[in-house]
Amino acid sequence: MQFPETVIGVIAAMLTSLSYIPQVKKVRAGQPTEDLSSRTLIALTSGLLLWVVYGFLKADWIIIAANITGTCLTGYVLHHKLQERQGTSKASMRRG
Known part of the structure; x- marks a missing residue:
């Protein structure tokens, strides 16, 4: 990869x-x-995870690093979203 392409890839x-x-x-x-x-x-989390796999297949560290980071961030939010939803469901079951 040439330097300008690498810089653009890293920034993106x-x-x-x-x-x-x-x-x-x-x-x-x-x-x-x-x-x-x-x-x-x-x-989004699934797509980012597939980009990680693609990055490994292509041996492209920019794709791998970016999408591991994105997968971790969105996965963290998704995990808490699902936990929050389960907590809401359990609370409504106790009330109803």
């Missing part, structure tokens, strides 16, 4: 893989995730 990878940091901060602060779509989070 950083922007996309770190874009979920505000959502992670929101979850860590204990704010609810009800405004986030479970289906979107599942699709």
Whole structure:
């Protein structure tokens, strides 16, 4: 890979893989995730994971690193979204 292509790839990878940091901060602060779509989070996390596999198949460290980061961030938010949903379901079952 030539230097300009690498720089563009690294910048693009950083922007996309770190874009979920505000959502992670929101979850860590204990704010609810009800405004986030479970289906979107599942699709995004799955897609990022497939990009990691693709990166390994292509032996492209930029693709691998960016998408491992993105998978971890979206996976963290997804995990908390699903936990929150389970907690809501259990609470409504106790009431009803």
